[in-house]
Amino acid sequence: MAKNFWLLESASLYKTVKLGLAIKRKIFSKKTPYQKIEIVDSLGFGKVLFIDGLVQTTQADEFIYHEMISHVPLLLHPNPKKVLIIGGGDGGVLREVLKHPVKEAIMVEIDQDVIRACERFMPEISEGAFQNKNAKIIIDDGFKFVKNQKDAFDLIIVDSCDPLGPAKKLFNPEFYKNVYLALKKEGVAVFQSGSTFMQQKELRAFFEKNKSYFPFVRMYLTAIPTYEGGFYGFTLVSKKINPDKEGLAAVEKKFKNLNLKTKYYNPQIHFASFVLPNYIKDYLTSKK
Amino acid sequence: MAKNFWLLESASLYKTVKLGLAIKRKIFSKKTPYQKIEIVDSLGFGKVLFIDGLVQTTQADEFIYHEMISHVPLLLHPNPKKVLIIGGGDGGVLREVLKHPVKEAIMVEIDQDVIRACERFMPEISEGAFQNKNAKIIIDDGFKFVKNQKDAFDLIIVDSCDPLGPAKKLFNPEFYKNVYLALKKEGVAVFQSGSTFMQQKELRAFFEKNKSYFPFVRMYLTAIPTYEGGFYGFTLVSKKINPDKEGLAAVEKKFKNLNLKTKYYNPQIHFASFVLPNYIKDYLTSKK
Numbered sequence: 001m002a003k004n005f006w007l008l009e010s011a012s013l014y015k016t017v018k019l020g021l022a023i024k025r026k027i028f029s030k031k032t033p034y035q036k037i038e039i040v041d042s043l044g045f046g047k048v049l050f051i052d053g054l055v056q057t058t059q060a061d062e063f064i065y066h067e068m069i070s071h072v073p074l075l076l077h078p079n080p081k082k083v084l085i086i087g088g089g090d091g092g093v094l095r096e097v098l099k100h101p102v103k104e105a106i107m108v109e110i111d112q113d114v115i116r117a118c119e120r121f122m123p124e125i126s127e128g129a130f131q132n133k134n135a136k137i138i139i140d141d142g143f144k145f146v147k148n149q150k151d152a153f154d155l156i157i158v159d160s161c162d163p164l165g166p167a168k169k170l171f172n173p174e175f176y177k178n179v180y181l182a183l184k185k186e187g188v189a190v191f192q193s194g195s196t197f198m199q200q201k202e203l204r205a206f207f208e209k210n211k212s213y214f215p216f217v218r219m220y221l222t223a224i225p226t227y228e229g230g231f232y233g234f235t236l237v238s239k240k241i242n243p244d245k246e247g248l249a250a251v252e253k254k255f256k257n258l259n260l261k262t263k264y265y266n267p268q269i270h271f272a273s274f275v276l277p278n279y280i281k282d283y284l285t286s287k288k
Numbered sequence: 289m290a291k292n293f294w295l296l297e298s299a300s301l302y303k304t305v306k307l308g309l310a311i312k313r314k315i316f317s318k319k320t321p322y323q324k325i326e327i328v329d330s331l332g333f334g335k336v337l338f339i340d341g342l343v344q345t346t347q348a349d350e351f352i353y354h355e356m357i358s359h360v361p362l363l364l365h366p367n368p369k370k371v372l373i374i375g376g377g378d379g380g381v382l383r384e385v386l387k388h389p390v391k392e393a394i395m396v397e398i399d400q401d402v403i404r405a406c407e408r409f410m411p412e413i414s415e416g417a418f419q420n421k422n423a424k425i426i427i428d429d430g431f432k433f434v435k436n437q438k439d440a441f442d443l444i445i446v447d448s449c450d451p452l453g454p455a456k457k458l459f460n461p462e463f464y465k466n467v468y469l470a471l472k473k474e475g476v477a478v479f480q481s482g483s484t485f486m487q488q489k490e491l492r493a494f495f496e497k498n499k500s501y502f503p504f505v506r507m508y509l510t511a512i513p514t515y516e517g518g519f520y521g522f523t524l525v526s527k528k529i530n531p532d533k534e535g536l537a538a539v540e541k542k543f544k545n546l547n548l549k550t551k552y553y554n555p556q557i558h559f560a561s562f563v564l565p566n567y568i569k570d571y572l573t574s575k576k
Contacts, residue, residue, distance in 0.1 A: 008294065015332070016330065020307065020308050022300070044304020045305075064518070230352070262566055263565075272563035278554055
């Protein structure tokens with residue numbers, strides 16, 4: 001029997017902390033025009049997708065990220081029919097979005113090889129979502145795609161990689177502005193925002209910038225075992241719907257009517273996740 | 289200038305995942321009769337205390353753990369005067385407890401060398417708490433100490449290491465029973481409960497056992513950047529006070545009257561931290 005071995009992430013977004021995983025075997029590795037994709041089988045988290053040396057998703061804990069980036073905005077918006085996903089090559093966000101009665105879910109992923117590798121080696125994540133009749137997969141640069149959309153989407157979910165490789169453009173203020181323009185007048189968008197502990201300066205700047213476009217900019221939190229840095233943040237921006245005004249009773253009713261099956265999300269968590277510790281509130285909103 | 293280097297934790301509580309930290313230099317190392325203590329200076333978290341190869345606390349994020357294990361029970365109890373801390377050699381819990389008007393805070397730590405090393409190399413954590421006139425430090429086995437106490441404490445905080453070394457006895461049902469007997473009739477206790485993702489079976493058993501002694505057993509959550517495994521749990525057990533009945537307004541009033549200075553804790557977080565994702569609720573309470 002082969003011996004397990006410890007694998008330390010080869011990259012570190014934060015330069016100060018990395019994840020070490022006990023690995024059973026390497027399954028797949030490919031250098032694409034955009035990045036290096038690797039899939040391994042791990043001792044504690046099932047199959048794990050790495051991109052450029054950083055953990056992107058694992059079979060065991062992917063439900064936390066995918067449910068929270070999807071259901072919070074989908075249950076906030078009164079009637080999300082047209083949804084755009086930027087990135088999301090593993091198919092997890094698409095799977096969750098399609099649990100809602102949306103008319104069209106368009107996914108724009110820059111690297112077809114991510115989709116191919118995940119469909120082949122981690123099909124449990126997309127669960128056939130790529131073949132759904134309401135799904136449309138476009139292989140393109142998300143930045144460029146959004147730039148050409150006006151007043152087109154109820155919801156945009158930015159499920160990007162961290163700002164190291166091709167995803168760098170998605171952390172550019174021009175992109176946020178284009179997201180604003182691509183949304184309909186009741187539109188909502190969500191951005192994965194990384195560690196709320198390690199990236200305080202970046203998140204503050206991101207918040208400030210988005211506030212110049214959107215009247216409502218809010219952070220909500222979860223914790224993901226294989227993402228370093230304590231609370232993991234999502235930024236929700238909204239053109240018209242006030243996320244603080246939507247009550248628990250209304251979200252509970254929608255959740256029940258949709259008969260959503262979730263492993264993480266529930267309407268109580270929806271609201272609890274917007275409550276911030278003092279230090280996060282302070283750095284996001286202090287005047288200095 | 290010396291080069292930084294990556295240090296992977298040498299032990300793994302969970303056998304599947306470890307923390308890798310960028311380190312500037314090693315500061316202190318000692319093998320005591322109980323365990324190996326190491327202190328290093330890190331690139332992202334200031335000074336870091338390791339015990340038997342596992343991160344225990346860091347200067348940068350210790351406030352999260354220490355505030356949450358202390359202020360939640362202290363603000364739940366109507367009048368906590370006599371507080372017992374088991375473990376807590378770095379002094380962080382004692383520091384937070386002494387922000388409240390307690391009459392006596394007794395800390396029972398098995399290994400004097402932990403206190404000595406932390407006072408010398410990480411004095412920012414205890415902030416002089418060991419010298420406070422209301423603090424009493426006892427070097428003894430916490431299991432044995434609690435066994436000899438009856439109807440003695442308003443609050444017991446179990447700030448133990450993980451169940452690998454000398455702390456193993458603190459994860460024994462006999463200890464929970466002794467905690468019950470050591471508490472006064474309105475008494476409350478809190479146990480650090482590790483990762484709510486990695487230790488599902490252990491936490492379920494722990495909950496079941498405590499329910500046979502305490503009428504109220506609840507989990508509350510935080511996320512700590514240098515503790516692996518997503519949401520970190522604390523278990524709150526209570527003999528008489530119902531944690532669900534204490535309202536936000538009451539806790540807000542107490543918090544304001546005490547004029548508590550906190551970096552993490554606030555009354556909204558107090559209640560939000562008791563809201564559990566579905567999968568945690570399921571494994572803690574399902575019948576099977």
